[in-house]
Amino acid sequence: MVKLQNHIRNGRMACLITVWGGSTRYINEWIKEFIKERGDYMQNRTLAGMIQSQLKKYENRAENALYYKEGDEWKGISWKEFGERINNTARALLELGAEENEMIAIYSSNRPEWVISDYAIMSIRCSTVAIYATNTAEQAEYIVDDARCRIIFVDDQYQYDNVMQFYKGNSKIGYVIVFSRSVKIDENDENIMYVDDFYELGRKSNQEKELQRRLASITEDDIMSVIYTSGTTGDPKGAMHAHRSFFVEIDALNSRFPMGENDIEVVFLPLSHVYEKASSYWMHSQGATQYFCSDTNKIVEYFGEIRPTYMCGVPRLFEKMYAAIYAKMEKAGGIKKSIFDWGIDIGKQYEFAKFRGEKIPASLEFKHKVAHKMVLSTVRELLGGRLNFFSAGGAPLAKEIEEFFFGANIFIAQGYGLTETAPMGSCNAPKDFKFGTAGKPIDGNHIKIAEDGEVLIKGDNVFKGYWNKPEATAEAMTDDGYFKTGDIGMIDEDGFLKITDRKKDIIITANGKNIAPQLIESRIGQDYYFEQMVVFGDRQKYLTALIVPAFPALEEYAQDKGITYKDIPDLLT
Incomplete structure (x- = not known):
């Protein structure tokens, strides 16, 4: 039934009915009821129509919106x-x-x-x-x-x-x-x-x-949103999106996530x-x-007050959570840290075995129950206790952070997209993922890699152009209608997209070596005592990192170690 719903949402009703076993009369009646329930926006899929349909459906609902x-x-x-x-x-x-x-x-x-x-x-x-x-x-x-x-x-x-x-x-x-x-x-x-x-x-x-x-x-083709890019390389550009653009993502998410x-x-x-x-x-x-x-x-x-089941986040948020948890364990040290590391390891073994469809050995079942009680439930409770999954995007997320949360039964669905692609082009899903990648391309768009490694995207989710900037629009598109993302990536043998860096961010050192800084920044950024950092060194003999310290964490460290302001000069000499 879920599969039928997804195909109806995508407008592929007839072909699926031909392979459905059972009563055609029942199917037709169910389809009529489904469309009635979902509202007129099923036939003319606009976001304005969608919300009006939902408002009518839930106008007497006890739960607030x-x-x-x-x-x-x-x-x-x-x-x-x-x-x-x-x-x-x-x-x-x-x-x-x-x-x-x-x-x-x-x-x-x-x-x-x-x-x-x-x-x-x-x-x-x-x-x-x-x-x-x-x-x-x-x-x-x-x-x-x-x-x-x-x-x-x-x-x-x-x-x-x-x-x-x-x-x-x-x-x-x-x-x-x-x-x-x-x-x-x-x-x-x-x-x-x-x-x-x-x-x-x-x-x-x-x-x-x-x-x-x-x-x-x-x-569906009316422009309903103009979203301006950051303008880091010039004046901001207004990316124009039609209603149709966002339904590509809605359809894809409905087919991959509960x-x-x-x-x-x-x-x-x-x-x-x-x-x-x-x-x-x-x-x-x-x-x-x-x-x-x-x-x-x-x-x-807010996690504790709301107890959410879902949230969109960026890698820096997850890096800071990860760093804070491990900093606390490092401070505890000894047996507590050993138990914590053991619990996370058992959680990973258990969750990956489930994902692969393997029969869980009785010994692992027992260990997991102990690990859940002693470690994993504590991590989940920090996030409210009932989180089904996070959505992560905006920059690559380190594989070890994905695996850490996965061990606590918190799935981080890393995806990839841009303002111009509304935004999703690919994503991992609970039943089809590979950590360290941005997942597989979603239905409704096509992704390919150019000869120079640039990721190209084509589909209904791609924007209609930059407002009042036809030359910039033309420059952003290939002759065959693909959007040039400006990101460097690859699609592996299993169909998963991996982003390595921004095309313009590649550092070329004085000796001609090409270096992608994002991975370095992501790894170092996991440190509990770093708030932000950026790596640079184009045309230089070496790389340099500019770091913004996490001052609350440093203050806590100084208090624990008894370091006072007058001690700082001594520490530096």
């Missing part, structure tokens, strides 16, 4: 309220004269209003322009001007003050909607308002007929990034619940 932290308390937003806020926001945008295909900016950190505004924007056939909450006024102004945004949603005082620096200047911004009531705004300007007042504007609006007309007119109504995601990575944005769409398409992480420094604390 979204949670946010207010003080020390988690507060929920029901599916019914979620829908009301989306539609009120959409009608309010129509009241402001938002036209079809207009670009509307969101300049905010993670919070429920982010996803509410995003869905509202696409519901009126407009496009969301995501701006990182940490962007400066100058960076935000560039994006707003480039995308010609008239309307912008902002989060707190930092974003509001930044927008005010260009609001009445040469910017095209005409309306500013503020999420947080704590922000001090210019109340004499009727074009600046709090989001609560914006909801009320939409609630009293007579734009419902126009909203429904626009919802019905949205197509996810449903009882699952809980911690929204940790910024929603302004395509990685978390795509994950959020997948969560809502499956009826899962989201908790918004407002303070990333408290993520371990």
